[in-house]
Amino acid sequence: MAVYTSLELEEASSITRAHELGDTEAIIPIAAGSVNSNYFVEGAFGRVFLRIYEEQERAGVEYEWALLKHLAERGVPLPRILPGPEPGELTIAGKPVALFELVRGEEYCQKMITPARAASVGAALAKVHLAGRDFPIRKPSRFGRPELRERLAIAEAAERPELKAVLEEQLRLLDEFDKRPPLELPSGIIHGDLFRDNVKYQVYVRLDNGKEMTIETNTNIKKIKPVYSNGQKLLITKDHYIINLSNVDKIKQKSI
Numbered sequence: 001m002a003v004y005t006s007l008e009l010e011e012a013s014s015i016t017r018a019h020e021l022g023d024t025e026a027i028i029p030i031a032a033g034s035v036n037s038n039y040f041v042e043g044a045f046g047r048v049f050l051r052i053y054e055e056q057e058r059a060g061v062e063y064e065w066a067l068l069k070h071l072a073e074r075g076v077p078l079p080r081i082l083p084g085p086e087p088g089e090l091t092i093a094g095k096p097v098a099l100f101e102l103v104r105g106e107e108y109c110q111k112m113i114t115p116a117r118a119a120s121v122g123a124a125l126a127k128v129h130l131a132g133r134d135f136p137i138r139k140p141s142r143f144g145r146p147e148l149r150e151r152l153a154i155a156e157a158a159e160r161p162e163l164k165a166v167l168e169e170q171l172r173l174l175d176e177f178d179k180r181p182p183l184e185l186p187s188g189i190i191h192g193d194l195f196r197d198n199v200k201y202q203v204y205v206r207l208d209n210g211k212e213m214t215i216e217t218n219t220n221i222k223k224i225k226p227v228y229s230n231g232q233k234l235l236i237t238k239d240h241y242i243i244n245l246s247n248v249d250k251i252k253q254k255s256i
Contacts, residue, residue, distance in 0.1 A: 003031055003037045003039070004037045004054050005052045005093050007027055007052070007092060009024060011092055012027050012041045012050065015097055015099060016041060016045065018085055019083065019084035020084070022045055024043050025042055025044070026043075027040075027042075028040040028042070032197075035054060035055060036052060036053055037051070037054060038050065038051050046102075048101060048102055049079065049100040049101070049103075050099055051097065051098045051100065052092050052095050052097055053095055053096040057088070057096070058096060061087040061088045061096045061098065062087045062088060063137060065087045066137060070132070070135050071131050071135075074127075074130075074131035075127065076124075076131050079101055079103045080100065081098060081099070081100055082099040082100065084099065103200060104202070105200025105201050105202045106201045106202075107196075107199070107200060107201075108199075113196065120201070121194075121199055125191060128190070128191055129188060129189065132189025132190075143192060148170075149171075149174060152167055152171060152174075
């Protein structure tokens with residue numbers, strides 16, 4: 001996530017009004033990442049996530065939205081695209097725009113990535129792989145080896161000394177992979193952009209009746225302190241167990 005295209009308040013309001021949300025009252029740029037421009041926009045509707053697609057035209061946005069719809073229908077937890085105009089219909093500076101619901105969760109530092117949390121990420125990826133098997137549209141990746149060489153060439157042209165060694169190593173690895181014979185491996189829909197701070201975790205509890213309750217913050221897990229969720233008072237220990245509640249068994253960890 002990053003900011004490459006500026007967004008004015010009236011421009012943001014035109015987007016939120018087109019989604020029947022009313023005017024935007026505040027814009028918060030998200031200064032991280034490398035591909036799209038992203039903002040939080042706020043108003044009487046609350047806070048939502050606005051994306052300006054920097055590299056994709058309308059066809060690419062249509063593909064992404066169709067894929068997200070396909071995965072969501074098969075139970076993959078995803079941020080919901082807010083109902084409104086068709087993909088690519090709204091633009092800022094000629095670039096497609098999308099509004100997503102805000103996904104809450106915790107980002108963990110490397111020291112907090114436990115085997116259980118890593119396993120939960122693996123389980124989430126497995127859902128994507130399985131749900132995507134019958135997605136009917138196939139298109140080449142924008143991050144294949146030829147495309148990576150183009151991106152590295154752009155970085156080289158910037159002539160930044162601090163990147164010289166890194167770029168040389170990346171090109172060496174690409175050369176090495178290109179020399180290897182092609183492997184007959186399974187193929188299909190993948191995430192393709194997974195790294196530690198691109199994963200949010202939610203903590204939730206599973207009740208005896210099979211229902212789940214999400215707890216929005218991890219703060220209360222580090223301290224033995226009551227947590228209020230859905231009108232119920234939960235007491236959570238440092239070991240991620242809930243006590244003093246007969247109808248709750250054990251806290252779970254889930255990545256989104």
